[in-house]
């Protein structure tokens with residue numbers, strides 16, 4: 001299982017969480033990665049944790065003030081990027097452009113979507129993976145794998161119908177090992193989560209709990 005921890009803009013210590021991600025990754029067969037804010041990518045990557053960007057823009061080098069260039073996050077140490085997170089929604093053409101920008105820079109991609117229909121459209125753009133996240137469950141602590149298993153199974157089917165090479169993750173409310181196991185039982189290859197780790201008093205203990213049954 002792939003456990004991708006998005007730090008969003010939570011007021012956690014990104015380096016401390018990254019060190020916990022690195023250490024727990026070394027103790028499990030699961031793959032762990034962390035997605036800090038862009039300004040923290042370099043310091044996070046220096047810990048040795050697998051580091052992702054939260055977003056890249058559909059741009060090339062040039063006159064794009066305030067945008068995030070795929071090559072720049074690679075220079076800082078990122079190896080992958082989220083695209084179209086529920087909190088950073090893009091138009092379809094821009095999702096396509098961001099996937100192409102990430103490919104150009106050799107970044108792995110996870111395109112997020114709200115439901116199975118959008119997952120099918122996202123998979124058609126050829127990312128490495130898609131992630132289904134019902135927005136109403138994000139940050140609630142109520143896991144999608146238990147609260148809305150149908151949307152996860154439908155997303156797995158929708159992606160497979162379009163491109164069986166595209167992996168499927170699910171996210172929203174996942175914070176325990178049982179949640180991750182339940183997600184795996186629904187057919188996903190990974191989970192995308194945030195508050196369960198970024199807001200935990202002890203992020204390392206939260207991560208250890210997440211991978212303990214894997």
Ligand SMILES: O=C[C@H](O)COP(=O)(O)O
Nearest residue numbers: 006139172173193194195
């Ligand atoms: O990127 C992570 C997702 O939006 C899930 O967030 P959450 O684990 O806080 O529900």
